[in-house]
Amino acid sequence: MADLSTSDRPGTRERILDTTAELFRRYGYTGTGLKQIVALANAPFGSIYHFFPGGKEQLGAEVIHRSGRMYEELLTAIVDAAPDLESGLRDCFLGAAAVLVETDYADACPIETVALEVASANETLRLATAEVFASWIRAAVARFTGSGVPAEHAEDLALSVVALLEGAFVLARAAKDVQPLRAAGEAAVALLERARA
Amino acid sequence: MADLSTSDRPGTRERILDTTAELFRRYGYTGTGLKQIVALANAPFGSIYHFFPGGKEQLGAEVIHRSGRMYEELLTAIVDAAPDLESGLRDCFLGAAAVLVETDYADACPIETVALEVASANETLRLATAEVFASWIRAAVARFTGSGVPAEHAEDLALSVVALLEGAFVLARAAKDVQPLRAAGEAAVALLERARA
Numbered sequence: 001m002a003d004l005s006t007s008d009r010p011g012t013r014e015r016i017l018d019t020t021a022e023l024f025r026r027y028g029y030t031g032t033g034l035k036q037i038v039a040l041a042n043a044p045f046g047s048i049y050h051f052f053p054g055g056k057e058q059l060g061a062e063v064i065h066r067s068g069r070m071y072e073e074l075l076t077a078i079v080d081a082a083p084d085l086e087s088g089l090r091d092c093f094l095g096a097a098a099v100l101v102e103t104d105y106a107d108a109c110p111i112e113t114v115a116l117e118v119a120s121a122n123e124t125l126r127l128a129t130a131e132v133f134a135s136w137i138r139a140a141v142a143r144f145t146g147s148g149v150p151a152e153h154a155e156d157l158a159l160s161v162v163a164l165l166e167g168a169f170v171l172a173r174a175a176k177d178v179q180p181l182r183a184a185g186e187a188a189v190a191l192l193e194r195a196r197a
Numbered sequence: 198m199a200d201l202s203t204s205d206r207p208g209t210r211e212r213i214l215d216t217t218a219e220l221f222r223r224y225g226y227t228g229t230g231l232k233q234i235v236a237l238a239n240a241p242f243g244s245i246y247h248f249f250p251g252g253k254e255q256l257g258a259e260v261i262h263r264s265g266r267m268y269e270e271l272l273t274a275i276v277d278a279a280p281d282l283e284s285g286l287r288d289c290f291l292g293a294a295a296v297l298v299e300t301d302y303a304d305a306c307p308i309e310t311v312a313l314e315v316a317s318a319n320e321t322l323r324l325a326t327a328e329v330f331a332s333w334i335r336a337a338v339a340r341f342t343g344s345g346v347p348a349e350h351a352e353d354l355a356l357s358v359v360a361l362l363e364g365a366f367v368l369a370r371a372a373k374d375v376q377p378l379r380a381a382g383e384a385a386v387a388l389l390e391r392a393r394a
Contacts, residue, residue, distance in 0.1 A: 026317045030227035106317040112367055113313040119370035120223045120303040130371045137368075156380035163364030163381045170309055170363045171334075171356060173316035174327045183353035184360045190391060191384055 013051045015041040020063045026106045028113035029060055029125065060114070061128045067110035068132030072139055085147045086189050093165065093185025097178035100169075105176045108169035136162055149195045157195045161188045210248045212238040217260045223303045225310035226257055226322065257311070258325045264307035265329030269336055282344045283386050290362065290382025294375035297366075302373045305366035333359055346392045354392045358385045 019041040023032040034056055038045045052059040075092050082088030099107050115129035140158035145151055168184035171177075216238040220229040231253055235242045249256040272289050279285030296304050312326035337355035342348055365381035368374075 028225065028227060028314045030225060031314055031318060104317075113310075115367055115371045116310040116313060117225045117228055120301075121228060126371060126373075130373070133368055133371050156376075156383065159365070159368060159377045159380040160361060160384035163361050163368055163377055163384075164357065165364065166367045167360030167362065167364030168356070170312055171330055171360055174312045174323060174330050176323075176327070179353075180356045180360055183356040186353065187357035187360075187384075187388055190388065194387060194391070 012041070012043045012047050016043055016048060016051060016059070017063055017066055020059055021067045021110060022107075024060075024063055024067070024114050025108065025110045029117045029122075057122065057124055060118075060125050064111050064114060064125065064128040064132060068129075068135060071110050072132075072136055075136075076139065079143065085143060086192060089161065089188050089192060090185045093168070093181045093188065096165065096169070097172070097181040097185075100172055100178060100181070105173045108173055109166055112166055112169060133162065144192070144195070147192075147196070149192070153195045157191055160191055164188050209238070209240045209244050213240055213245060213248060213256070214260055214263055217256055218264045218307055219304075221257075221260055221264070221311050222305065222307045226314045226319075254319065254321055257315075257322050261308050261311060261322065261325040261329060265326075265332060268307050269329075269333055272333075273336065276340065282340060283389060286358065286385050286389060287382045290365070290378050290385065293362065293366070294369070294378040294382075297369055297375060297378070302370050305370055306363055309363055309366060330359065341389070341392070344389075344393070346389070350392045354388055357388055361385050361388075 016037060020032065020037050023037065023040070034048055035045070037043075037059075038048060048059060049055060052062065078091050078095055079085065079088035082091050096108065111129050111132055114125065115133070118125035118129065120126075137155065137158045140161060141154045144154040144157055149157060164184040164187055165181075168180040171180035213234060217229065217234050220234060220237070231245055232242070234240075234256075235245060245256060246252060249259065275288050275292055276282065276285035279288050293305065308326050308329055311322065312330070315322035315326065317323075334352065334355045337358060338351045341351040341354055346354060361381040361384055362378075365377040368377035
């Protein structure tokens with residue numbers, strides 16, 4: 001039974017990362033406390049500094065990168081499951097809307113709140129968020145060029161589509177209404193069709 | 198000289214509001230402390246509770262509404278100064294990019310960071326941000342329908358354009374790069390042209 005204790009390494013570290021990711025998504029970086037993390041992760045307080053000697057900043061950077069990778073994988077899987085890129089793009093926005101409704105408008109982009117909080121306050125974490133967004137943009141550019149969007153338009157299209165998603169999250173969470181995500185999804189599809197034409 | 202003291206009513210109250218607005222824009226709600234506000238506003242600590250008996254939440258709600266009105270007036274003035282709505286729309290995004298560069302990517306949307314922080318944490322402030330965004334959407338809908346966009350498309354267009362601006366702010370601040378705002382501005386113009394056609 002000792003293997004199931006809260007101090008078994010992979011388990012505790014993973015729980016801290018998962019819990020921190022959820023708290024960041026809902027309340028942001030500043031609004032997430034280490035005591036809150038260990039309480040919700042059912043981990044001893046010292047385990048944070050054991051696994052993340054750099055404390056909240058190191059934990060934050062790791063959560064930003066990890067959440068960014070997981071969200072990219074999720075969106076990629078949604079696009080892969082669709083019959084074409086337009087449908088896949090629309091499904092990303094509608095899937096995001098469904099998650100918002102299921103979570104009472106709590107779970108949107110995993111790094112957006114943190115990105116805005118740290119942009120002018122913590123250079124290490126700003127760079128972490130910039131790297132995640134850059135990875136998403138690269139992935140979108142690859143999809144768009146692969147589907148016939150001319151290379152010279154692919155990056156601006158990717159920036160606009162990710163901006164539509166991130167901006168729609170802000171409006172949807174504030175209003176507790178999914179229409180911003182529906183509208184932004186249709187706008188993203190229209191921009192893709194235009195870039196291909 | 199007594200009229201110029203830091204406790205003269207309009208002056209101190211205005212300075213507290215201005216300072217709080219700037220701190221919210223840069224660091225968000227949670228990252229802004231009352232001590233920091235009074236220090237930067239050159240105001241006695243008690244003045245916050247004198248002018249805002251409800252404390253940080255009341256001050257926050259007032260700053261959200263006031264910043265929202267001021268930003269709406271700014272964007273309206275930019276659109277009014279342009280020869281046509283397409284140019285006006287583009288100028289809003291390029292003007293926002295110029296302010297970002299001037300402020301080392303600190304000053305973007307006045308309520309975006311706060312909106313995300315409070316969405317799942319403070320219902321009073323969430324409603325304040327929702328009212329501001331709704332007012333912007335209404336103003337954009339009026340402009341769009343006035344310029345020939347069919348009524349049934351105007352709201353989705355307004356949601357998409359505001360989402361493009363808000364999302365581009367996130368990407369631009371994270372990357373310290375204005376290209377997301379340029380790309381989003383051109384996307385907004387393209388969506389407007391499409392909705393009018």
